[in-house]
Amino acid sequence: MYDLPSEEVGEPGLPDQFHPLQAELLRLTFRPGNYDPEQVFSAMDLNVYYDENQTRRYKRPDWFGVAGIPRLYENRELRLSYVVWQEGVSPSVVVELLSPSTQAQDLGQVEDEPDGTPTKWAVYEQILRIPYYVVYDRTLEHFRAFHLESSGYVEVEVIDDRLWLEELQLGLGLWQGSYENVNRLWLRFYEGSGDWIPTPAERAERERQAREAAEQREEQERQAREAAEQRAERFRRLLLENGINPHEV
Structure with missing residues (x-):
């Protein structure tokens, strides 16, 4: 050679x-x-x-x-x-x-x-x-x-x-x-x-898209948890305002 x-x-x-x-x-x-x-x-x-x-x-x-x-x-x-x-x-x-x-x-x-x-x-x-x-x-x-x-x-x-x-x-x-x-x-x-x-560039792009999709799912799940917690808190306050112990409901 x-x-x-x-x-x-x-x-x-x-x-x-x-x-x-x-x-x-x-x-x-x-x-x-x-x-x-x-x-x-x-x-x-x-x-x-x-x-x-x-x-x-x-x-x-x-x-x-x-x-x-x-x-x-x-x-x-x-x-x-x-x-x-x-x-x-x-x-x-x-x-x-x-x-x-x-x-x-x-x-x-x-x-x-x-x-x-x-x-x-x-x-x-x-x-x-x-x-x-x-x-x-x-x-x-x-x-x-x-x-x-x-x-x-x-x-x-x-x-x-x-x-x-x-x-x-x-x-x-x-x-x-x-x-x-x-x-x-x-x-x-x-x-x-x-x-x-896939080429290396295509693999990298797919991995980036997968990471972004995972991050979006995590963000949606976080927002859903926060919304559920906020609804629970409003309900708890409503019960207290009406003289009801939330722990007894």
């Missing part, structure tokens, strides 16, 4: 504002149900080195997630890249965000490069054997998913814009909502109950 470059001079960066926001939402909600969060890693636009015999070869997914490895490299620091033969675990799921310049390669519709470098599709399917490969076309507001079978990738049916990833005990689907103050269809993960996995 320390010897291989994390970026190439002249290599284009992220194509637009949507890519990093969408990838970050995937990272924040990637919580496989059968793994400890400290044994889950994900990243966007990070070099994935896949060939120990040709170490300069890599692919750079828009986003990928790995289950079963430490969140930090050697449990102590952030990764510069993802070197598969060092990590010992291939990604569990890859998401490519389609754009006109990359769509053909992302969908495996082109041959290998002239120098023999395989396409992303070939690397994900034949070399890394990544169980789930997802492509999202935000212009069509539609995503396609492929599951790795013995013969290679087989497209799976996406029902109601949702897909359950059995190996990860996690679902992936399209959510209409506001993220970073942008309201649109976003790709994000959901849990077995069908509920969308």
Whole structure:
């Protein structure tokens, strides 16, 4: 990881504002149900080195997630890249965000490069054997998913814009909502109950709302107790004014 470059001079960066926001939402909600969060890693636009015999070869997914490895490299620091033969675990799921310049390669519709470098599709399917490969076309507001079978990738049916990833005990689907103050269809993960996995900011907001609701209930209960005490006091005084001992009533 320390010897291989994390970026190439002249290599284009992220194509637009949507890519990093969408990838970050995937990272924040990637919580496989059968793994400890400290044994889950994900990243966007990070070099994935896949060939120990040709170490300069890599692919750079828009986003990928790995289950079963430490969140930090050697449990102590952030990764510069993802070197598969060092990590010992291939990604569990890859998401490519389609754009006109990359769509053909992302969908495996082109041959290998002239120098023999395989396409992303070939690397994900034949070399890394990544169980789930997802492509999202935000212009069509539609995503396609492929599951790795013995013969290679087989497209799976996406029902109601949702897909359950059995190996990860996690679902992936399209959510209409506001993220970073942008309201649109976003790709994000959901849990077995069908509920969308909240981001840390969403969890904090829910906790704040829950605290406020609890405080409001406590205040209403306090006001109700005070009102009851005031009514009891008025009744006691009325009895005394009429010569009646309240303790004998």
